[in-house]
Amino acid sequence: MVVLILLALPFVFYVSNSKVSRDHNVFDRMVVWVSAPVQWLTVAVVDGVSGAWNHYIHLVGVQEQNQALLVENANLKLEVLRRDEFRLENDRLRNLIGLRERAAEVKAIAAQVIAVSPTPAFRSIRVDRGTDDGGHLGAAVVGRHGLVGRIAAISGGWADVMLLVDANSSVDVVVQRTRAHARVRGRGGDGNLGIDVEHLSRTNDVEPGDVLMTSGSGSVFPKGLRVGTIVSVERGRFGLYQRAAALPSADFDRIEEVMILPGGWPRESSFEDGADLESNGAVPEANGAVPEANGAVPEANGAVPEANGAVPKANATVLGEGVNP
Amino acid sequence: MRHAVWIALGWLGVTFWTSLAARLSFGHLVPDAAVVTVVFLALRREPVVVTATALAIGYLVGRQALAPVGLHEVALVGCAVIAYLASGHIAGSGPAFLAVASAMGLVAYHVLLYLLLSLGRDQVGFSSWATAMLLPNAVITGVLAFVSYPGLAALERKLTPETHEGLAWR
Numbered sequence: 389m390v391v392l393i394l395l396a397l398p399f400v401f402y403v404s405n406s407k408v409s410r411d412h413n414v415f416d417r418m419v420v421w422v423s424a425p426v427q428w429l430t431v432a433v434v435d436g437v438s439g440a441w442n443h444y445i446h447l448v449g450v451q452e453q454n455q456a457l458l459v460e461n462a463n464l465k466l467e468v469l470r471r472d473e474f475r476l477e478n479d480r481l482r483n484l485i486g487l488r489e490r491a492a493e494v495k496a497i498a499a500q501v502i503a504v505s506p507t508p509a510f511r512s513i514r515v516d517r518g519t520d521d522g523g524h525l526g527a528a529v530v531g532r533h534g535l536v537g538r539i540a541a542i543s544g545g546w547a548d549v550m551l552l553v554d555a556n557s558s559v560d561v562v563v564q565r566t567r568a569h570a571r572v573r574g575r576g577g578d579g580n581l582g583i584d585v586e587h588l589s590r591t592n593d594v595e596p597g598d599v600l601m602t603s604g605s606g607s608v609f610p611k612g613l614r615v616g617t618i619v620s621v622e623r624g625r626f627g628l629y630q631r632a633a634a635l636p637s638a639d640f641d642r643i644e645e646v647m648i649l650p651g652g653w654p655r656e657s658s659f660e661d662g663a664d665l666e667s668n669g670a671v672p673e674a675n676g677a678v679p680e681a682n683g684a685v686p687e688a689n690g691a692v693p694e695a696n697g698a699v700p701k702a703n704a705t706v707l708g709e710g711v712n713p
Numbered sequence: 714m715r716h717a718v719w720i721a722l723g724w725l726g727v728t729f730w731t732s733l734a735a736r737l738s739f740g741h742l743v744p745d746a747a748v749v750t751v752v753f754l755a756l757r758r759e760p761v762v763v764t765a766t767a768l769a770i771g772y773l774v775g776r777q778a779l780a781p782v783g784l785h786e787v788a789l790v791g792c793a794v795i796a797y798l799a800s801g802h803i804a805g806s807g808p809a810f811l812a813v814a815s816a817m818g819l820v821a822y823h824v825l826l827y828l829l830l831s832l833g834r835d836q837v838g839f840s841s842w843a844t845a846m847l848l849p850n851a852v853i854t855g856v857l858a859f860v861s862y863p864g865l866a867a868l869e870r871k872l873t874p875e876t877h878e879g880l881a882w883r
Binding site: 394395397398400402420426428430431503504506508513514575576577581644 | 724725727728729730731732733734735736737741743745747760761764765768771772773774776777778779780781782783784785786787790791794823826827829830841842843846847850
């Protein structure tokens with residue numbers, strides 16, 4: 389009898405809550421408050437052990453590697469000099485044509501991934517930043533190559549992120565080339581399984597290779613974040629919509645650091661034209677994240693700062709010149 | 714209090730393995746410490762203790778998965794009940810038996826999760842990826858169960874109050 393009650397009780401809860409998405413309550417926060425430090429500590433220990441192994445123990449072939457690196461370093465110094473010239477030229481050209489750093493007013497908080505979802509039916513990660521660091525429920529989360537997901541539950545120092553590939557995830561996007569609107573829905577798998585592109589009108593010109601960007605509708609995600617690339621298009625003989633599949637830009641196989649975009653950005657902010665989030669230059673060097681070289685093409689800029697390495701928990705790094713209220 | 718130790722063990726196991734998986738890529742393989750704990754108890758303890766423990770661990774796991782309240786609880790309690798009922802019909806013990814039982818328990822747990830998701834949500838989106846991961850995850854959970862059996866058995870001996878009936882009889 390007791391067993392039946394113990395089985396029925398959560399079932400009733402589930403049936404009444406199954407269609408409702410909710411943030412953590414006080415008790416949930418307590419649970420996270422206890423478990424997240426353990427996860428953070430585990431990750432720190434793993435990083436420490438692997439760092440010690442790589443730097444002090446696993447030194448076979450270091451001598452040869454050192455010689456090769458010295459040569460490579462000399463070449464890279466020359467390359468850096470060349471790129472500095474390009475960067476200065478780039479800056480001058482941008483000033484000339486009146487361009488400004490795109491979306492530099494959008495704040496970004498670097499965060500470390502400290503855990504993944506315990507069951508494959510849900511695709512989520514836990515990061516070591518929360519409301520204390522400026523994050524909030526629904527905030528966009530981006531990785532080095534594009535949109536990762538959004539915060540679905542948050543507490544003081546930790547947040548759970550629903551990944552773009554989760555079956556419950558839905559994002560409004562535009563096709564970069566044609567500006568056609570669509571929605572992207574996760575398939576509940578990893579990145580290689582792809583994402584579905586829905587509500588894409590059959591009259592729109594879309595083809596494999598087209599890049600999908602966030603539309604900025606609803607102010608959930610800033611405009612112009614790279615979401616994925618269309619890999620197949622299927623246009624049936626009937627129906628209002630065509631079906632398409634896309635590969636997400638973010639690498640969900642191995643996410644270690646992400647950036648939380650807390651929101652509150654001006655509506656006109658856009659990341660567009662910075663198709664690859666790595667090729668940007670909006671990060672102040674003082675923050676420790678070295679801006680990636682823009683290369684020789686003056687237009688190749690963007691705005692999402694790159695998270696270079698693990699950011700210590702003690703100093704939450706807020707990147708960008710924030711006007712966030 | 715003794716039962717709280719099992720709850721803490723299952724929860725910390727999940728916490729540890731999910732954070733380890735965030736750093737060391739096992740190809741998305743994450744052994745399920747919650748299932749191992751629950752199946753271990755289901756093979757040895759009375760049903761009320763087993764289901765209560767499963768309910769508590771299910772709640773804690775569900776919060777990290779961002780799942781609706783009740784989903785993981787029902788699935789893990791269901792898994793515990795299945796393991797308990799099956800243990801009455803199968804004679805077996807030892808690490809290998811726990812490994813097989815845990816692997817099968819994980820499959821049952823995930824099947825229940827899927828059934829409940831299909832029942833409760835309009836579009837759960839059948840994930841072929843999650844299905845493909847089922848058997849490898851069952852195997853790795855079985856391995857975890859096999860390896861952790863001595864520790865679990867030792868903990869159980871420590872937690873179970875000693876009776877001196879044998880000595881009294883002598």
